[in-house]
Amino acid sequence: MVLRREPTARQVRLGVELRRLREAAGLTAREAAALLGTGRVQMSHIESGLTGVSEERLRRLASHYACTDKEFIDALVAMATDRTRGWWEEYRGLLPTQFLDLSELDHHGSFRQEVAILFVPGLLQTEDYARAVFSSRVPELTSEERESRIRHRMARRVVIEGPSPTPYEVVIHEAALRIRVSDRTTSQAQVARILELSEADHITVRVIPFDLDGFARASSTMTYVGGPVPKLDTVVRDAPHGSVFIDTEAQLNAYRTRFHRVQAVSLEPERSRDFIHKLAREL
Template sequence: MPPRSNPSERQRRLGLELRKLRTGAGLSGDQAGALLEADRTRISNIEAGRLDVSRNRLYKLLREYGCPRGSYFDGLMAMAQERGKGWWDEFRDVVAPVGCDLAELESLSAAIRIHEPLFIPGLLQTEDYARSVIGESEDDKRRVDRFVAFRVGRQRVLTAESPVRFRAVIHEAALHVQVGGPKVMRKQLLRLIEVARLPHVTVQVFPFEAGAYSSFSRSFGIFGGMLPELDTVHLEHPLNSVFLRDGGHISEYARMFERLSTLALAEVDPEAAPESHESADSLSLIQHVMYRL
């Protein structure tokens, strides 16, 4: 099989980790190739994500690189599992590779932390809300339908048999932006409350009164692997979304998220009795905005 020209984020990340382990072990590309009875070009392509490596060969490389058995070892082995095509591949006619990478990353994550300063996070959007957002930049109805179906498909990670742990800090501004009009927004805000009933979902609102910190940190997502060393940060941008894999960057964004969570209102607890809301919390603020629409 010839090397691929556009590897996925998963493939690039596995290759990056293998390169770090090889150089840490003091092995050259030629020496690593000899372990697989291959040349250095094959090792180079594996480390760039352009070629897959079988689980048997990966196991051999990890052992020869001195990687001890444990969560990191198992996490790398899991990244090399032969998955075939994911559900997201059927949307490649309209969704850019980075969007499919994001869907695959979500499906592989053990935990997801999202901060959104202006919109409701995609994994929590209703179809009508998503359609209104996407329709602002896309006129072709068929393409809009496909984009909406893709966004809704991503949400299955929250309802799977083993769902991802999900935390979101949403700025109060996102509750007020009239996406699709009052009717669409009422349904969307109600959806936030309903999804927060799931035991693995936490939703907090960052209020205007908490200051400007949320604006400075902008929109980002932290996707947790089997351990922090395999976490990935995603920065969404209209023209060029970015994945960050460096440990220093990941730690900084993790600190930012915890700061946001500390400054935000208490999480949505739909089961709490109304009289228990002695002070402002996320649920009461969402309900307040919803009732004013």
């Protein structure tokens, strides 16, 4: 079987979950491979996402691993048999694969929760705001690289503005609303867009004002994307070299707790809209 040159984050995640099941069952890669009538190298390729696995083989492995979580197994089968080629594929070769992986995660997510401290989240950004953000990158992007990133970011908005929008809850610090990434006009248009989107039934916007107590222990940017089952949730963190996907059970539990803490100290949605309206008049 031809190996994938660059497996997607979703393909890698499937392999990781199969490896976790194997290790929980106390089997070596060689022993698991024998169950499929193949070799250890082929098993390594499956668990690293370099090659796929059929539904029959996946269910056989799950049975030998004594995994009885039917919903989880069915979700893994859906990942293994998915042949979706989404809109983001047109950017393959134009953008780093992390951009495509993020779009694929958007597409398959069951819900999305986000905390933003210094910048307005990408899904809420206007084109001018996004252009200002990408124009400030170091090292500097070429005009072609910058415009490709802007078009991709605008296309990503389908996840909350398309025909089947994903439930989205975002907590935004006052700093992100006030910082002028460009000029006054851009900031005013950006705040107006957030207010407009906050009226949608599937979008909840909360604000953390500067003078709100109890925020210090939960003050980090994060994105939490729900999977088909909680075990397949994913946290996305931005790093200097790009987005980092986090998916271990302990880390997921920690970030769930972190989001709930931020949510608990933020303003309620109605008060948040009032706050943003007031802020908009000050810009």
